[in-house]
Amino acid sequence: MPLFYFDTSGIWFVIIAALLAMFAQMFVTSSYSKYSKIDTIEGRTGAEVARMILNLKGITDVEIVESRGGVLSDHYDPTKKVVALSPKVYNDSSIASVSVAAHEVGHAIQHSESYAFIGIRNKLLPMTIISSKFGMLSVFIGLAFSSPQKGTSIFFTVGIAMLAIIALFQFVTLPVEFDASKRALKILSSESILDSSELEGSKKMLTAAALTYVAALLSTVLNILRLIAVNNNRNNRR
Numbered sequence: 001m002p003l004f005y006f007d008t009s010g011i012w013f014v015i016i017a018a019l020l021a022m023f024a025q026m027f028v029t030s031s032y033s034k035y036s037k038i039d040t041i042e043g044r045t046g047a048e049v050a051r052m053i054l055n056l057k058g059i060t061d062v063e064i065v066e067s068r069g070g071v072l073s074d075h076y077d078p079t080k081k082v083v084a085l086s087p088k089v090y091n092d093s094s095i096a097s098v099s100v101a102a103h104e105v106g107h108a109i110q111h112s113e114s115y116a117f118i119g120i121r122n123k124l125l126p127m128t129i130i131s132s133k134f135g136m137l138s139v140f141i142g143l144a145f146s147s148p149q150k151g152t153s154i155f156f157t158v159g160i161a162m163l164a165i166i167a168l169f170q171f172v173t174l175p176v177e178f179d180a181s182k183r184a185l186k187i188l189s190s191e192s193i194l195d196s197s198e199l200e201g202s203k204k205m206l207t208a209a210a211l212t213y214v215a216a217l218l219s220t221v222l223n224i225l226r227l228i229a230v231n232n233n234r235n236n237r238r
Contacts, residue, residue, distance in 0.1 A: 013226035017219040024215035031208040032072060035201045036088065036096035040194060046089040046101030053105045053187050054083075062108045066090040072209075074100050076107035078118075083108055095194070099202040102188055103209070106180030117175045128169040135162030139227055146234050156231055163224050170217040177213050181206040 044052070050064045067073060067084035074085050083104045089097040110118050142156025185203055188194045194202055 011226075013222040013229070017222040017226075020215040020218050020222075024212045028072070028205075028208040028212050031205045032096050034096075035099070035205045036092070036094045038095050038198075038201065039093050040095055040098055040198055042193060043093045044098065044193065045091055045093050046085050046097035047091070049098045049188075049193055050083055050085065050101040050105045052191075052193070053102060054108065056187070056191065057109055057112070059108060059112050062105075062112075064090075072100070074104050076104045076111070078107075078111045078122075081108075081111075095198050095201045096205055098188070098194065099184065099205050100209075102184035102193075102202075103180050103206055106183040107176070109183055110176065110180060115176070115179065117172055117179070121169065121172045121176060124165065124169045124172060127165050131162035131165045135159050135166065138162060143227075143231060143234065146231055148235050151235060152231060156227075160224060160227065163220065163227075167217060167220045167224065170213065170220055174210075174213055174217065177210050181210055 047064050047066070054060070054062055054064070062081045062083060064083050064085065067075075067086055067090075069084070069086050071086060071088065074083075074089050076083050083101075085101055085104065089100045091097075136159065138155045138159030140159075142153035142159055145153040146156055184206065185199065188202060189199055
């Protein structure tokens with residue numbers, strides 16, 4: 001049997017994973033595009049809303065900065081205590097900009113309140129970084145040495161375990177993201193930053209963004225199943 005060959009085992013896992021990722025990305029992109037063109041009645045920019053929410057929560061040690069990243073590159077860095085907003089989110093007063101800014105501040109609030117899943121995710125992060133660098137390499141080495149005679153290589157098993165760590169990290173990330181959006185929507189409503197119709201748009205956009213994390217998790221799980229199918233197929237060849 002040749003060392004490398006095109007194996008169609010688990011091909012449907014690949015197709016499903018690709019479709020999930022594609023549709024999730026299309027959904028969030030179209031939602032962001034739609035609501036980035038609709039200005040809020042209050043007219044506050046994303047940066048102003050972010051600072052307003054931090055002040056309401058009594059958080060004074062977090063800085064709001066305009067990042068150099070592209071669209072939807074917004075994030076909260078807990079090590080620097082910085083909410084980095086992309087130029088459009090930072091400067092615009094659209095429903096999308098306000099929603100994204102509030103969501104990122106939601107992460108800052110989680111950090112200040114020691115939200116449980118943040119702690120779990122931070123503990124998993126070092127292992128996840130290592131796994132993302134070496135997981136697939138270990139799997140490919142394992143596949144190269146797996147055979148009906150030798151059975152499954154230890155490299156393959158270790159690689160699959162690393163991919164499982166990535167999946168676990170993605171799973172723990174889900175409640176973190178959904179909770180940040182929940183906090184954002186609650187504050188946007190209670191402080192009348194958005195009216196009822198604007199809140200509906202905000203909820204749709206943040207839900208679309210959260211679904212990309214769901215798609216990422218499902219894609220990782222499907223990839224693990226595909227690789228296991230490929231390995232089993234190799235070991236069963238005669």
